[in-house]
Amino acid sequence: MSVVLAAEHLTKTFVSQGRENYTAVDDVSFSVESGEKLGIIGESGSGKTTVVNMITRLLDASSGMIRLDGEDITSKKGKELKEVYKKMQMVFQTPTESFDPRRKLGDGIAESLINFGMKKKEAMVKAGQLLELCGLEKEYAGRYPHEVSGGQCQRAAIARAIAIDPRLLILDEATSALDVTIQEEILELLDKLKTERNMTYLFICHDIALVQQFCDRVLVMHQGKIVEEGTPDEVIRNPKTEYTRRLIESVL
Numbered sequence: 001m002s003v004v005l006a007a008e009h010l011t012k013t014f015v016s017q018g019r020e021n022y023t024a025v026d027d028v029s030f031s032v033e034s035g036e037k038l039g040i041i042g043e044s045g046s047g048k049t050t051v052v053n054m055i056t057r058l059l060d061a062s063s064g065m066i067r068l069d070g071e072d073i074t075s076k077k078g079k080e081l082k083e084v085y086k087k088m089q090m091v092f093q094t095p096t097e098s099f100d101p102r103r104k105l106g107d108g109i110a111e112s113l114i115n116f117g118m119k120k121k122e123a124m125v126k127a128g129q130l131l132e133l134c135g136l137e138k139e140y141a142g143r144y145p146h147e148v149s150g151g152q153c154q155r156a157a158i159a160r161a162i163a164i165d166p167r168l169l170i171l172d173e174a175t176s177a178l179d180v181t182i183q184e185e186i187l188e189l190l191d192k193l194k195t196e197r198n199m200t201y202l203f204i205c206h207d208i209a210l211v212q213q214f215c216d217r218v219l220v221m222h223q224g225k226i227v228e229e230g231t232p233d234e235v236i237r238n239p240k241t242e243y244t245r246r247l248i249e250s251v252l
């Protein structure tokens with residue numbers, strides 16, 4: 001199996017005037033294999049989103065390296081990021097906010113296709129097909145974000161994220177705002193897409209039960225460090241740290 005994403009000794013120290021420097025992510029290393037569903041769990045403030053923000057290049061790393069498909073992307077900026085986002089896409093917690101409220105869902109999905117060279121007409125047809133692939137009728141392309149439910153909007157966000165056929169999806173609390181049955185449906189959709197498109201997932205979540213259900217492997221983050229790693233069943237059955245034990249007890 002090939003490594004799709006690797007983080008090597010990734011560190012982020014926030015430096016702000018008048019406050020002490022704060023190291024939110026401290027020497028974090030991990031890799032995600034092709035076709036794998038890797039979870040990262042940890043309590044609020046443990047550094048999960050900071051890791052994601054560095055990987056997706058929304059935030060500069062203080063030190064360390066990020067490789068995507070073997071290529072060093074740690075310092076990629078501006079136009080160089082287009083190639084990065086072709087391979088790696090994100091799905092966030094609040095789908096309604098991730099779409100422009102003044103534009104229809106179909107336009108939002110077609111936009112990424114047009115950015116990558118597709119003609120508008122073709123992109124609109126493809127947007128409808130992607131919505132269908134994600135379990136919505138293609139007519140949803142004509143709806144605004146506020147005209148659909150949270151679960152439907154998250155399906156549209158997934159349709160947009162897979163539009164340009166990325167290898168890796170980063171799902172940052174992508175099911176956390178949804179109720180339990182809708183969460184299940186979204187996880188089923190992600191599993192279907194993984195089988196059909198050989199997707200690789202980095203699944204950030206604070207809920208170890210969801211990670212157990214969905215992921216092949218999990219990293220536990222605490223105070224900016226990875227404190228544990230294994231299959232979800234291994235970690236749940238035999239937690240090595242008191243912190244992980246508390247995380248498990250709080251959910252299961």
Ligand SMILES: Nc1ncnc2c1ncn2[C@@H]1O[C@H](COP(=O)(O)OP(=O)(O)OP(=O)(O)O)[C@@H](O)[C@H]1O
Nearest residue numbers: 014022024042043044045046047048049050051206
């Ligand atoms: N721009 C910033 N400046 C200073 N500190 C920050 C900044 N962004 C995040 N932090 C701090 O870094 C730590 C990690 O935050 P992060 O958002 O990565 O945690 P998290 O595990 O994703 O939490 P949550 O699940 O609540 O989103 C927190 O203590 C946070 O206050």
